[in-house]
Amino acid sequence: MARRKSVRELEKQLEYARNRAAYKAPDREDGTATQRRPKLSLAYKPMSIAAGEGAKKYRVQASKESVQFFTQTALNLVDSTAEDPLPRGAQPAKAHAIVADASPEVIRAAGSKRPYVHYGKGTRGSKSQYSYTAPFSIQSVAAMDTEIRTLFNSVKSKLGGAYGRVWYSPEKFLITGSGE
Template sequence: MGHRKTVQQLKLQLQYAQARKEYTPPVREVGESGKHRKSQKVRYEVMSHPGTDKLYYTIRGAFNSFEFFVEDTVAELGLGAPVADGSPPRGFKPAKIHATKSNGEGTVKHAKDSGRPYLSYQPTGGQSSYSAPISSRQGTTGVITLVKTIATAKKEVLGPYGRVWFTPEFYVLVD
């Protein structure tokens, strides 16, 4: 025995089918592309490699994030110019520094579905969060010192509710 659909269900299905038939996707403006953030290849030194020799990978990082964290060169983040080092194995995650900017006064916004009002401290216009790979020849302690230095330097730019944090490297043992 099958389940019979109610009149209400059939009406909803018809309404959905008509809406799909009438839908035309928006036309992209000429010369415009999607939100593509420029990235840059850098040489990353693996800090948790168990061997005695150094291990390097070529990874990508967002250009905007590099500009935000360091004004001069990516060498300040412990990264180097890309060389044919090879790409990291699947599952490898480099150590990263993250930052989020905020406003002092919240703006009232409304949730899409429920319409519930809430306060947003996100700055209007422009990028509000950044993340970039970070490495150090001194290992984890060197990276922590570097993150603290960057955090104090960017304190004014972040705003009262902004913050800087660090995620450690996840090294995958590969044979």
């Protein structure tokens, strides 16, 4: 059973809700520059069917900035020689990282004016990229733990201090067939 909220908490939540309802995002002006995020086409070897160098590789796209951050060799990716994209619904294994500032700052949300702690590199509106996600190809299932730790150690110095994070999400590979 949840505890009862005090009148002060309810008033504060109501204030945030009113601020959020009254907020109107600024209109985007015609002709303003957009941020370009170029992609690279790379060959990815799924862990589910990774049997040596002869295993089938699939074509995946990755952010150029993310591949440069993690380095292509640490991600075990090669330039795309693969013809086929990943099957529909499949997701490659991914390495994620968030680069932080040495000291986080408290800022207020634009809509609700609710305070929160910003850990990422740069300030609001600085357009500096601080989160990176890239596909990660496992070479052998037996050495998976070692490969992931090697990847983590290769970027540890780039994370910007104690608030930087790096993590791994496993692949979701679908193998489908028909009843015919």
